[in-house]
Amino acid sequence: MWKKRTQTDYGWQRAHQKPEENPDKQFVKLVAARTKWWRVIRIIEFILVIYLVGAIVNQPTAPKPIVPDFNPTGKQAAYASVETWLTHGDPLGEGAHIVSWDGSQPYTLSDGHTQANVRTHNLTVENKKNRWWKVHVTVTDNGIPVAGVSANPLPPISQSQPDTTLSWADTLNDLQPSAALQTLVTQWGQAWMSTDPDRLKVVVSDPDANATYQPLMLGSAQSTTIDHGAYLKRGKINREGNTSDTAVLRVSVTLHEKAETQAPTKFVYDLLVSNPDGTPHVLAWGAPGQGPTLPEYANRWHDALMDANALNINEDGKDKS
Known part of the structure; x- marks a missing residue:
């Protein structure tokens, strides 16, 4: 009687194959992986936007330029006060007149009870004998002079001749005019x-x-x-x-x-x-x-031309009257 032959394993048995994963499950994993990286990118973008906005908002603002005040409080009153002072008794000599206003400095004064904001105005004065003074007058914000006018002499202005030896730097040869x-x-x-x-x-x-x-x-x-x-x-x-x-x-x-x-x-x-x-x-x-x-044609006139006849000026520059 024949026995059923049993199959013997000689080491050549097939390797165990892993069963394929469900396609739906694979799709879910892929979407999850992509979603994860997308979230990371979005978080990075969000952080960059916050950084840029903060950098713009926190930029240091440039300081405002200091603009000189050429018409401070009391300037006209200071002019009027000095002009009146000069014409009463010629304190600085005959023909003394204001040449320029040279700025002012603010101060605070007090009468013992209340304080007052004042400005000391500085003016230059010249008389007919070419003598010069620096004149000072202090005026309140209401235009009222404080006390009176003070004056200090200025040294005579040198009447030296112009220096004709100075010319231009970094030029080529001198020119002989044709x-x-x-x-x-x-x-x-x-x-x-x-x-x-x-x-x-x-x-x-x-x-x-x-x-x-x-x-x-x-x-x-x-x-x-x-x-x-x-x-x-x-x-x-x-x-x-x-x-x-x-x-x-x-x-x-x-x-x-x-x-x-x-x-x-x-x-x-x-x-x-x-x-x-x-x-x-x-x-x-x-x-x-x-x-x-100098730019070429820099002297072009950009306003209405002045009419010599309307200004009553002759061809020789003299007033017609």
Whole structure:
């Protein structure tokens, strides 16, 4: 009788396979994992927003600039008080008059019972003999002077001659004016002192057809001289010759005297010019020392032109009356 053969395990039995997880359960785990990271990202974003808002809110505010008060309480009363004082008995000499107001300082005074806010105003006074004083008057907030006026002498002002040796720094070679440049400068001086805006505009030759220029309307220029000139490190520079197509000039304009007893009046300017060695053009003008930094056509007039006839001014700058 045959026995049923029993299967023997020789070590080749299949490894036990883990049953596959339920797909719904896998989906839930995936969503949970993604949700976890999303929450972390949202928390980080929230923390960053709080930090940025705090940084903006807590920014240090810039201190307000200190603005000088040019019209403090009692200024007009101080002027009136000093003017009245000067005209009664000439305390500071004949013809003494206020030249300037030089600020004020606040104080607190008391009559033993109540306090009062006051300001001491400082003024400069000159008389006909060219003597100068610093005058002080204290005024209450109601405009009432306290006690009286005090005065201290000032040293005489030096009448030294202007220093003509100072010129511009960091320029190229000095310039020798051509005949054409001297002619242009003379025309500019005459037009600048005249009463004719169109004449000045023609001399400047501004490329903007709508630009206007306001002359000084002071009279007739007796002479316009070029005292000094230098090529600037602007425009087209010639490295070999150490020159350029832009130059600055120190120019003196002298007016004819307006009366027999008056001496000629002189004005001094820095003049910015282009193409100084060819056909020159005036670009701008300003105070001595400003020439190298002047923008081109900086003297354009942006208001209504003044009418010499309406102001009752003759061509020579004299009052028609």
